[in-house]
Amino acid sequence: MDQTAEIYAAVGTGFEKVAAKEISEKLPVKNCHSGRGNVKFSLDLQNVKSTLELRSVDNLYVVFYENAIEGLTEMEKEKALEVIQNQISFCNWKLAIGAYQLTRGEEINGESERVVEQMRQFMNEGNYSEATEGSPKFRVTCKRCGEKEIHKFSSMDAASKFGAVINNCFGWKCSVKDFDIEVVLRIEKDFMTVMMALNKESLFKRNICSYGPTTMRSTICHCMLQLANIKPGEIVVDAMCGGGSIPIEGALCWKNSVFLGGDNHEMAMERCKQNWTTLSSSTVSNCDFFTWDATSLPFCDSSVDSIVTDLPFGKKIGSKTDNRLLYPMLLGEWKRVIRKGGRLVVMTHDKRSLESSILKDRSSWHTKASHVVNMGGLLCLCLCLINTKTD
Structure with a gap:
């Protein structure tokens, strides 16, 4: 009879249920339940190596x-x-x-x-x-x-x-x-x-070799992408991609979808290209990066299925005063390019500016999921919004 092993998976606080969903879908587990900052589950000892393939842990x-x-x-x-x-x-x-x-x-x-x-x-x-x-x-x-x-x-x-x-x-x-x-x-x-x-090096240390001031962990990127419920053939955009961690994680895990990232900073584009090209083992070509203004994207109306992005917190990048002006502009542009029923997944520490911006156009956005996530000691808000605009 196979021996059962109990596994303790450390995950980003606030994304426990998202990680538990991935674990339950990918592994033949028993008794999967989440706690604060962790998911515990049991599986046969002979299957334990497959846990290293999890992306949200x-x-x-x-x-x-x-x-x-x-x-x-x-x-x-x-x-x-x-x-x-x-x-x-x-x-x-x-x-x-x-x-x-x-x-x-x-x-x-x-x-x-x-x-x-x-x-x-x-x-x-x-x-x-x-x-x-x-x-x-x-x-x-x-x-x-x-x-x-x-x-x-x-x-x-x-x-x-x-x-x-x-x-x-x-x-x-x-x-x-x-x-x-x-x-x-x-x-x-x-x-x-x-x-x-069980792992020698933390599983979030992947994909990225060139780091920026606000580079996000690959495991957090994966949790945000999971919230977008990406389907084959869909176009997913990170409008403020920094070093490209979200599009790169998406392209590696959802190989039948297209991921586009952009930023208005020259150094960000250099980091994106370095990070993507160093994945020499990757044979996928479903990811690309562009220089653009996130408030004026080069897309036709209703041409994007999802936008998944990390907003400026107003800490290392920008300020909360800037965010009060910037966030409504971003939401207005993103409402234009995302198709009706499409998803917007955003993360920020500046919860007040985000919630205020959504309230200004509350008829266009439906909140599907809300998570309070610990990001390096900062409690951040991650929302999955459905575009409910009238065509």
Whole structure:
């Protein structure tokens, strides 16, 4: 019988349901449910490598221990850390190593059977394992959710103590920066979860080699594009494309649709072309970039199916005073070029200017979806609007 693995997917806060939809559609998962900044789901261990193909997920972890520790919030520091250390013997290390090896395509020294035997000897006989030339490097990080003051210990305390036991038990070498394996402790009040990272590098680090001042993560781009409900043959435009992250992500994932990006800044066009041409493995030709004014686009009336774009926040680019004038002009032009029933997906931190601009022409736009998204600590509004104009 296939072994089941529980996967913890870290996603952009606010886009949890969008990511859960992609996961459910692409993978044979069970019990898929979203929390704040994450989606958890189960699937057969043999299918775990396919999780790396998800486009809306930042990082992936296999959960190999999860339990409530009664009274953890009440314990003194040393007692609490001792209890946390002791949880190592209840962890399903065989599952963790199996999932790691399947996704990474590389073996941990001795594989899962040796790890299980080392744990048995450590717990029953107190045997410490010595590091060898083939021993992997690892680090432990701890993420405490909710009120940090509720515990007598710090996140660093918990990570250090748990890491020391791993080093003693398995002989793995501790390395904070240059590591092969990352073990993550997630502690919320009295509840503790232990996970192992499946991806070596964050999954949002793709597509882009030339970054601008406001380059958006590819995973966030994908979530915005999902909201546009793109169909084969449709024309999708990013009217203010910056470095081209939205059109590039779209062109790679919706290969039967056409993606056009434009900006009025010369440097932006250079970055777009660099980013697109460096994707040498890509054989698709459904993406192109142009210099234009977003308030006066070179399209006929009702000729575009969707516009998906990241508006100027009024922080690094522009100002909120400028946005009060700019946003209504943009919406007016975009209403013209988007066909009736077409979609407009926009993101901004300047929620007031966006909402005010929509209210000025409320009969032309229907809000299909609204998400409050955490973008580097800024709470931003992402809207999917349907063009309801009368022809």
